[in-house]
Amino acid sequence: MSGHHRFLRGFGMPLVCAALVAVTSVASAAASAADLKPGLKIAFVPKQINNPYEVTADNGGMDAIKEFGGDGKVVGPSDAGASSQVSYINTLITQRQNAIVIAANDANALVPYLKRAMAQGVKVVTFDSDTAPAGRQLFVNQANAESIGRGQIQLLSKLIGGEGEFAILSATPNATNQNTWIKWMQEELKKPEYAKMKLVKIAYGNDDDQKSFVETQGLLQAYPNLKGIVAPTSVGIAAAARYLSTSPKKGQVMLTGLGTPNQMRAFIKNGTVKAFQLWDPGQLGYLAAYAAANLASGTITGKEGESFDAGKLGKRTIGKDGEIILGPPTTFDTSNIDNFNF
Known part of the structure; x- marks a missing residue:
């Protein structure tokens, strides 16, 4: 998770209070x-x-x-x-x-x-x-589906600076979980802070590596101003990352979505992908x-x-x-x- 570092700025009283808080929270944790x-x-x-x-x-x-x-x-x-x-x-x-x-x-x-x-x-x-x-x-x-869908848009917005065209690369057109997540993405997009972001296309890679790879290529050709791709499927995000990693658009088009650390590690290390999510x-x-x-x-x-x-x-x-x-x-x-x- 994101590391929230709390630096103790003052000395004296704040430290004493912090120590007391620590003791009481430990005691209550022990009780439960x-x-x-x-x-x-x-x-x-x-x-x-x-x-x-x-x-x-x-x-x-x-x-x-x-x-x-x-x-x-x-x-x-x-x-x-x-x-x-x-x-x-x-x-x-x-x-x-x-x-x-x-x-x-x-x-x-x-x-x-x-x-x-x-x-x-x-x-x-x-x-x-x-x-x-x-x-x-x-x-x-x-x-829950809502926190996944909304979370994907929140992360993408951070990555593309809150503006620009983006596409979704999903699995199959009838995948229940994917469609529910996409519905919540569209719901989140209605908020005023995303007024400058535009969903231009939902593409389907059918959770097939090769088809997802080709769909990514198609998106980049069809939308020259594309700023981001969200792939809420572990097969899709890895295939899209593989395509982007050797494309001139690497580092320009922000790819995010849901994937596992092991499949995405190389793409995070080489700068193809900045951040992605999963539980x-x-x-x-x-x-x-x-x-x-x-x-x-x-x-x-x-x-x-x-x-x-x-x-x-x-x-x-x-x-x-x-x-x-x-x-x-x-x-x-x-x-x-x-x-x-x-």
């Missing part, structure tokens, strides 16, 4: 962590065990479990098939885990097994990828672990409006249908990209 039962057994079940994104998310969960003194483990399949997670769920029920935190490979196939887990007193939290609501008590979601999967796993621990400790039951303490992520509130949102996406740039591996 003390509400959690000690030694909770919490198992994370990723979509597949060796996917770098999933590993980062699970590691975040294990860090949280260490913080509150639980007993955490990660078990799961090596392939992301719908039925591959079932045997792991059944084993975890037998082992009497207090909670299962799962990134579901299928919205419906796992529901009967997770229902059985809940019937036996095991708390179930989905994260990153949900089941139907009947299969779990809570769903920890990366970011931090480590924080997602961390939040899911705290949600599971609070459920298992009885401090929350999963009802809308309940809130709980999530360690370094602060107080969190449960929304509609048991959904908890991590928050706005993280912006990656030269200052922080090397801290991430997924």
Whole structure:
């Protein structure tokens, strides 16, 4: 996240106050962590065990479990098939885990097994990828569509100085998440501060590397005054970056969107891309672990409006249908990209 450095300008009193504030916040954090039962057994079940994104998310969960003194483990399949997670769920029920935190490979196939887990007193939290609501008590979601869409326009505006023509390079014309994000981008654009920015085209690369590459080329030819491209798809942003990296427009057309640090690192380092966004999967796993621990400790039951303490992520509130949102996406740039591996 962006580093907010607070420099202490004065000495004497401000330092004493700062010290007192630090002590009280530590004490209150300790009090809320003390509400959690000690030694909770919490198992994370990723979509597949060796996917770098999933590993980062699970590691975040294990860090949280260490913080509150639980007993955490990660078990799961090596392939992301719908039925591959079932045997792991059944084993975890037998082992009497207090909670299962799962990134579901299928919205419906796992529901009967997770229902059985809940019937036996095991708390179930989905994260990153949900089941139907009947299969779990809570769903920890990366970011809501509105904060993603609006955030993309806010970042682009910074990059192009608040004025000029820009295009969107999406996935397929019917991709639900892409279209929802684009709707929120268009909503954000209505604000007066973006009066000098103009969306000239929505292009579709169909989440295909080669087609996205060709679409980028087409945009630069069709719009010689183009100042920016937003690609809210990891395939699209990487393909567009590859095209721009050898184009005379490198450094003139600002490319941003949603991508992973590992695919975008080279393009950040060579100046093709200044900044892009995505949620931090480590924080997602961390939040899911705290949600599971609070459920298992009885401090929350999963009802809308309940809130709980999530360690370094602060107080969190449960929304509609048991959904908890991590928050706005993280912006990656030269200052922080090397801290991430997924």
